Amino acid sequence: MLHVELVLQGLVNGSMYAVIAVGLTLVYGLLRILHVAHAGLFTLGAYITVLITNATGSLPLAVAVSAVTVGVAGMLVYRLLYEPLLDRPPYVALIASIGLFICMEEGYRIVFGPYGNSFDTMQLTERINIGPIGMAAADAAMLVGAVVLLTGLGLLMKRTRFGVAWRATVTDPAMARAFGIDTVKVRYVNFFIASALAAAAGALVAVLNNLVEPTMGSVPSYKSLAIIVLGGLGNVGGTLAAALLLGVIEAYGTIYAGSFLDRDAIAFVFLIAVLMVRPQGLFATGRP
């Protein structure tokens, strides 16, 4: 019974990692930029969700507003920060991204205060019991939310014209342009989708913890980097699998190795172990 619950809890955490890291891997796949400030957008999504829910009383409305606002914010980050740096070496954009992330964290602290915010009334507090296995509604929302979002993303990439254009741009931007694909538009849409996913993850975490804080992005910021490396940089499916696997490993690690390794250390021990055996990550890279 304990093991069933551990695996379930691992999958809940893993699906949170997945929704954040997939956005990150989308950006990396397209632009070869390690978008650390993605975690800052995740925090923004969480704040907007809590503030709008408290103002209007409607969580679904808040999540929708948050996803759209943060999506646009992501497009602005691309336009104002990354686009001017595209012809510089990738570490320039990385440094800019880290700088933006720190500014965002301190900005949230100045605007929203250091104590963090909570929902006025806690959301999704029910408990769902399926036979002997019980689960908090917020945990279930995280799992279901991740499945819906990532399935939607999968369909978008496989079945739509945008998906074809996106994959073409990732594979060979010059050739894609030659075939009449508007690669600039692809980049904007890419940032919108990635950032909206981050906002959704932020909203789900806000519900799960009933707490949003200026620094809530700091752990996801580096852990999602580890996940996209594990998943094979730029590989969406691989990222998903790596995130879920890491969630379950952490769940077990917390219980059986927690006395000498903290949860964040477990992620990196796993990363190092995998990279020693498979330097390309668990799965092949999106683009060689």
Add this chain to the structure above:
Amino acid sequence: MRRTLQRLALAALWLTPSAALAQDVVKIGFHAPLTGFAAADGKSARQGAELAVQQANAAGGINGKKIELVVYDDEGKPENTIPLANKLTGQDKVAVVVSGGYSGPTRAAAPVMQRAGVPYLSAYAIHPDITRAGDFIFRTGMMGEVQGRAGAKLVGELLKKKKVVIVAVNNDFGQALTAGFKEVAPKFGIEVLKEHTFAMPDRQFGPLVAQVKASAPEVIYAPGYFFNAGPLVAQLRAAGVDATIIGQEGYDSQRFIEIAGKASEGVIVTTSLDRDSSAPATRSFIENYEKTFKDRVDMVAASGNAAATVAIEALRKAGSTDPKAIRDTIRAGTFETAIGTLSFNSLGEVKKAVQVQVVKDGNFHRYAVIDDLGFLAPPEK
């Protein structure tokens, strides 16, 4: 020549007012994490200390001189604290320094203060080595192990429960509390079934909750901070765990109750601040803090206020800014503060009662007071 004179005159103009001002103020140094991961506690500590200074100034300052609080941000980082400790002692020439910071920065600053011979008061950092830096270093907050002992007494003697699971934050705060708890647990017949740790940034405790549920304890002793404890308590209750949860001063913030919601009801904490106290110093602090900052009091604010109050009182009683006189005044004196009546042992550790508070109807209230000072006695060396 004329130019030199002009320059000298300018320099004199520039120097005179500040030199005159310097005689009219007494400076108290202060550092706390105003940015970064611990900014919430930094803000509370700072507001607590500022309130003490404001009130003392409104009452005429120290023997006619105004008090100035010189505030620095230590970011919760030891490496940032050493330069600013040097700045406080060397450049700002403060008479006393109050730490509103965590153990890391406070431990780093303590030897600097000791070498400079500046009295240093730690408001709520709990590491045992802080006061061991020397005779100028004092602690107005409880040591972790003292509070851990109080926790075991609460479980074994007041609640009469035996089966405990410990879930602690994996830093010096959690370790010291766990050590104190386990040190005296056998004396009260307490059996520790399992021990788990979590990291300070953790907010999701699903796997730990599953494990705690499987252990089926009577009591969960869970040292952590309000931002861990809020989600932890909510997740334990959501999973149907109904064991009594014992927290510590890290829980002591209205934010804990806001985050955990109804799940916080019945959680018992050991802390420094008694919300239901009738002592004038405590009542006046709670009322003035809530009026001034439009926010609820917490343990950190009360501790920052208490440490600043001791500093101000010591300056007043010593009647000078001679560091040795201030040190001896703190050592020999008794101080009425927001967290009760304080006096110090030979190591500079505070001697005071432990407050036990329970969450009831969305507020902290008095549950008990553990005032067996022999049992709680901090180490003397």
